[in-house]
Amino acid sequence: MAMRQTPLTCSGHTRPVVDLAFSGVTPYGYFLISACKDGKPMLRQGDTGDWIGTFLGHKGAVWGATLNTDATKAATAAADFTAKVWDAVSGDELITLAHKHIVKSVDFTQDSNYLLTGGQDKLLRIYDLSKPEAEPDVVSGHTSGIKKALWSSDDKQILSADDKTVRLWDRSTMTEVKSLNVAMSVSSMEYVPEGQILVITYGKTIAFHSAETLEQIKSFEAPATINSASLHPAKECLVAGGEDFKLYKYDYNTGEELESYKGHFGPIHCVRFSPDGELYASGSEDGTLRLWQTIVGKTYGLWKCVVPEEENAEAGKARTTLPGTAEEEIELGWISKVYVNRPAVVRHAERIQKWKTLKGNWQAAWLLKAVTCIDLTTLSGDDTPSNVQRLCFKAKHPIREDLLKALDMHDKGITVGAVCVYPARVTDAVNALKSAGCNIPVASVAAGFPSGQTPLETKLAEIKLAVEYGAREIDIVISRSLVLTGQWEGLYEEICQCRKACGEAHMKTILATGELGSLANVYKASMIAMMAGSDFIKTSTGKEVENATFPVGIVMMRAIKEYYWQTGNKVGFKPAGGIRTAKEAITWLMLVKEELGVEWLTPELFRLGASSLLGDIEQQLVLAVPVLCGREGFVAFRDDVEESNRADQLGSDFIKTSTGKEVENATFPVGIVMMRAIKEYYWQTGNKVGFKPAGGIRTAKEAITWLMLVKEELGVEWLTPELFRLGASSLLGDIEQQIFYHVTGSYALQHELAMA
Numbered sequence: 001m002a003m004r005q006t007p008l009t010c011s012g013h014t015r016p017v018v019d020l021a022f023s024g025v026t027p028y029g030y031f032l033i034s035a036c037k038d039g040k041p042m043l044r045q046g047d048t049g050d051w052i053g054t055f056l057g058h059k060g061a062v063w064g065a066t067l068n069t070d071a072t073k074a075a076t077a078a079a080d081f082t083a084k085v086w087d088a089v090s091g092d093e094l095i096t097l098a099h100k101h102i103v104k105s106v107d108f109t110q111d112s113n114y115l116l117t118g119g120q121d122k123l124l125r126i127y128d129l130s131k132p133e134a135e136p137d138v139v140s141g142h143t144s145g146i147k148k149a150l151w152s153s154d155d156k157q158i159l160s161a162d163d164k165t166v167r168l169w170d171r172s173t174m175t176e177v178k179s180l181n182v183a184m185s186v187s188s189m190e191y192v193p194e195g196q197i198l199v200i201t202y203g204k205t206i207a208f209h210s211a212e213t214l215e216q217i218k219s220f221e222a223p224a225t226i227n228s229a230s231l232h233p234a235k236e237c238l239v240a241g242g243e244d245f246k247l248y249k250y251d252y253n254t255g256e257e258l259e260s261y262k263g264h265f266g267p268i269h270c271v272r273f274s275p276d277g278e279l280y281a282s283g284s285e286d287g288t289l290r291l292w293q294t295i296v297g298k299t300y301g302l303w304k305c306v307v308p309e310e311e312n313a314e315a316g317k318a319r320t321t322l323p324g325t326a327e328e329e330i331e332l333g334w335i336s337k338v339y340v341n342r343p344a345v346v347r348h349a350e351r352i353q354k355w356k357t358l359k360g361n362w363q364a365a366w367l368l369k370a371v372t373c374i375d376l377t378t379l380s381g382d383d384t385p386s387n388v389q390r391l392c393f394k395a396k397h398p399i400r401e402d403l404l405k406a407l408d409m410h411d412k413g414i415t416v417g418a419v420c421v422y423p424a425r426v427t428d429a430v431n432a433l434k435s436a437g438c439n440i441p442v443a444s445v446a447a448g449f450p451s452g453q454t455p456l457e458t459k460l461a462e463i464k465l466a467v468e469y470g471a472r473e474i475d476i477v478i479s480r481s482l483v484l485t486g487q488w489e490g491l492y493e494e495i496c497q498c499r500k501a502c503g504e505a506h507m508k509t510i511l512a513t514g515e516l517g518s519l520a521n522v523y524k525a526s527m528i529a530m531m532a533g534s535d536f537i538k539t540s541t542g543k544e545v546e547n548a549t550f551p552v553g554i555v556m557m558r559a560i561k562e563y564y565w566q567t568g569n570k571v572g573f574k575p576a577g578g579i580r581t582a583k584e585a586i587t588w589l590m591l592v593k594e595e596l597g598v599e600w601l602t603p604e605l606f607r608l609g610a611s612s613l614l615g616d617i618e619q620q621l622v623l624a625v626p627v628l629c630g631r632e633g634f635v636a637f638r639d640d641v642e643e644s645n646r647a648d649q650l651g652s653d654f655i656k657t658s659t660g661k662e663v664e665n666a667t668f669p670v671g672i673v674m675m676r677a678i679k680e681y682y683w684q685t686g687n688k689v690g691f692k693p694a695g696g697i698r699t700a701k702e703a704i705t706w707l708m709l710v711k712e713e714l715g716v717e718w719l720t721p722e723l724f725r726l727g728a729s730s731l732l733g734d735i736e737q738q739i740f741y742h743v744t745g746s747y748a749l750q751h752e753l754a755m756a
Contacts, residue, residue, distance in 0.1 A: 237249055507536070519551065
């Protein structure tokens with residue numbers, strides 16, 4: 001069975017990544033530099049992607065970046081009309097080389113003494129870095145902006161590409177040796193010293209030419225437009241990426257497509273193999289770099305080899321098996337030396353919350369996906385059979401039918417992921433869902449929820465009762481004291497027994513992360529819970545002071561990924577507690593896709609624990625469906641309009657704010673809520689009901705504001721006496737004053753006004 005490619009994601013950039021370059025292998029490993037439109041090139045450890053530093057100084061997008069062979073110097077090309085040379089060890093700016101236009105490409109000679117640049121001014125420049133103040137040697141001949149310029153043939157020749165032409169230059173004479181015209185615009189160019197091969201991409205073509213003669217060696221056609229390609233140092237395979245978000249891997253000798261896969265959320269702009277050929281890096285429109293293994297499953301960098309079970313046994317290593325089998329062993333080596341870089345996790349979490357909000361159809365699609373992953377929950381002391389029945393009805397019909405029809409999703413059977421209740425209410429939920437004719441699973445909290453401070457025997461009995469009542473999912477809570485005192489074997493044993501008590505029911509293990517003390521404990525508890533057979537790991541009970549947070553989620557998902565690499569078993573993830581807005585739900589979904597992959601975005605592997613989230617999702621769907629609201633930006637406040645709706649349903653021709661005798665009369669918040677109730681009633685019945693604000697409206701300015709608000713909320717057809725009135729006793733006087741001023745240019749005395 002082929003192993004799944006699991007890339008390492010390197011975040012940090014805020015705009016598209018447009019160029020990548022590796023250094024040679026040094027005593028400290030090799031390094032990777034990235035160029036980005038955010039103007040902040042970054043240096044990373046090449047085999048792990050760990051961030052080392054950011055070069056600060058450019059005032060525009062950085063289009064090109066390179067490192068010298070021993071990774072002591074870096075060079076960057078930018079839209080601020082400069083190329084810069086940096087100390088790659090300290091991060092200091094060494095030299096700024098001014099140009100007359102945007103610089104697109106930079107490349108060091110092998111001895112790092114000279115720098116080649118090319119850009120929009122159609123000129124190649126060669127700078128002597130020992131004499132930065134001296135004028136560069138200039139090579140002219142290109143007819144359009146230069147996209148890439150590279151040294152070749154031991155720095156004796158130069159390769160450069162503009163729109164549709166690749167040119168070969170002799171360095172000593174500064175003259176053109178040969179040129180190559182291609183059918184479409186050149187998107188990338190790579191020089192491979194071993195074998196003197198030039199890799200060029202244009203359109204869907206990946207072409208290989210002799211770097212000495214520009215004669216074509218071979219070419220491949222890809223299924224999509226290719227932006228970049230890279231040849232393995234041993235010339236065994238090549239990788240390419242482009243506009244369809246996919247990476248393609250081909251056999252260099254036969255041209256056979258070996259594999260293709262998606263990982264980025266945008267077009268891929270650049271790909272490069274590492275100097276040892278063990279991995280390749282890709283940069284994308286989505287602002288991330290990703291590192292991919294050349295041989296999937298091999299132990300290298302941060303990747304760990306998944307050893308087949310029989311080899312494990314031969315090596316005498318302890319292995320984890322599912323509870324209930326002959327062997328149940330815990331691998332404490334997986335958690336013995338865990339260190340979590342909290343500042344890095346927090347920084348990553350902060351970046352996550354700055355991700356741009358989706359709009360329109362994309363937002364609607366993500367929101368409907370979120371709905372299908374919700375565990376709709378009621379865990380209150382006053383739960384009754386009737387409110388459980390209402391919850392189950394909402395679980396089957398989570399979104400209004402008119403919204404689903406407008407989105408053409410009314411026949412897709414959209415329901416929530418599960419209904420979650422206390423054990424005593426499981427039977428009520430099972431019966432309600434059975435009566436409704438749907439197969440939504442019932443989940444029950446158990447094992448001493450929420451504190452976990454009950455004897456193990458009681459926990460197991462509660463689990464068995466919940467399963468007996470019909471629960472198909474059990475949310476257990478762990479004993480936090482076992483984590484805080486480091487009793488990992490005891491925690492493992494307790495969860496194993498809970499797993500056994502669950503029988504065929506799925507088990508979700510609640511870690512109560514807000515009470516575990518540290519992110520390292522969160523990671524360790526996650527691993528122990530998965531070793532013990534949990535089908536899901538869950539952040540919180542929802543009853544703690546701190547519930548689901550993004551730093552905790554990142555750590556738990558990294559544990560899930562590690563466990564998957566070690567065992568091949570997929571474990572689900574459930575953030576719960578404090579998730580109230582649609583934006584938060586989408587952010588969690590995007591984070592899961594980013595960390596675990598798209599296959600985790602199903603109710604079988606991802607759930608959202610929420611009791612009040614559906615309301616906000618429904619409001620945002622109204623925003624995403626302009627045909628329903630008549631304009632973008634309308635939100636129906638369902639909870640606040642109940643009284644107004646009731647008046648509408650009883651047959652009122654108008655609804656009015658106040659008598660004018662109360663302490664608080666017509667206010668704009670009240671007016672907005674009442675008008676949205678009128679709008680909702682009109683959608684449901686087709687009947688128009690009038691609106692009358694009354695009390696406290698004394699100035700012409702207030703009157704005009706009310707009219708504008710009615711037009712904004714209800715439309716121009718409501719601006720008639722049949723559908724809108726103003727209740728006011730002293731308003732006319734001020735209106736007449738304002739009209740007098742408009743006509744004469746001055747305010748009248750009171751005795752001059754007929755209405756005064």
